[in-house]
Amino acid sequence: MEILRTLLSLWIIMMIVLMQLSSNVEGRHHNHKISKKQNHKSSPVSIVPAYAPSPGDNANADENSPPPQPPDVVPSDPIDLPPGNSPTTSEDCAFDVRDYGAAGDGETDDTAAFRAAWKAACQVESAVILVPAEHTFMITSTIFSGPCQPGLVLQVDGVLMPPNGPDCWPKADSDKQWLVFYRLNNMTLTGTGVIEGNGDKWWELPCKPHRGPNGSTLPGPCNSPAMIRFFMSTNLAVTNIRIQNSPQFHMKFDGCEGVFIERLSISSPKLSPNTDGIHIENTKSVGIYNSVIGNGIISLSLIIIRFELNTNNECATIMHDKYLSNKRFG
């Protein structure tokens, strides 16, 4: 009995030590101006106060409450996944943005239609928001917020893009982000289409590094929006989609848990400044499979990883059958 008790207390002490040790592991990251040193352990929410969606009181509660279950980490074998692009869309769970008034002509501001489609789909389990092929939809900076029913899919088969450059960007909108997905669980972004960032006018802002003489920078506003941002969400999948020409980072995960990325392609020209492929911060359990990332001039910044390990070392960034390079994506 005595031995058992001793063993038990030893075990408890070891667990505590392990938890301490594993709470602050940083992967490699580089010296973007953005990655300031932050105490990301204690307050992930405070990292983005300037442009975070105003976190309701629940946001803090989420942070402090124990993680519900070990996340359904990274599906270990992507080969088992259905090969097709489209989830089976039954009639009553498909929400075509055109049914909510989207014009899809590449010029009309379709933001209101997307918001309405989101609002409706969010209430329904396994809903699919459809952005149909052969149309180009322009929407302004939008926070797509949860919680929603699980299984929500945003399926982009056409082209989805922001306003064309800083001059067209609504003054009232944040110029640090375009699409934000916030407080979602079990959501998928997929499709056979393209999310086009229209980044070229942003890259040419006078403040960007290559614009000044001898690599210096010129004064002027310098914010450029990150294209797609997942914030404080769990069990996310991003598959098949092509994302290109972001004004700044293409895709960003912050305060998320359980991210599965497969057959994603990200591309932007070599000379585009700060167009990192995927930026991962304060995020646990990330798997990236069969994806191609070809982007800007900063060759070592294609992926920035900074995340915390689970105590049981479940967390890993797995890459296989893929390559990272700053080659132009064909």
Ligand SMILES: *[C@@H]1O[C@H](CO)[C@@H](O)[C@H](O)[C@H]1NC(C)=O
């Ligand atoms: C750029 O660098 C060259 C060589 O160092 C120098 O001669 C030139 O004056 C610099 N130009 C400016 C605008 O600083």
Ligand SMILES: *[C@@H]1O[C@H](CO)[C@@H](O)[C@H](O)[C@H]1NC(C)=O
């Ligand atoms: C959502 O949940 C279902 C059922 O647990 C699971 O099969 C699916 O992979 C989840 N999707 C994501 C994106 O995590």
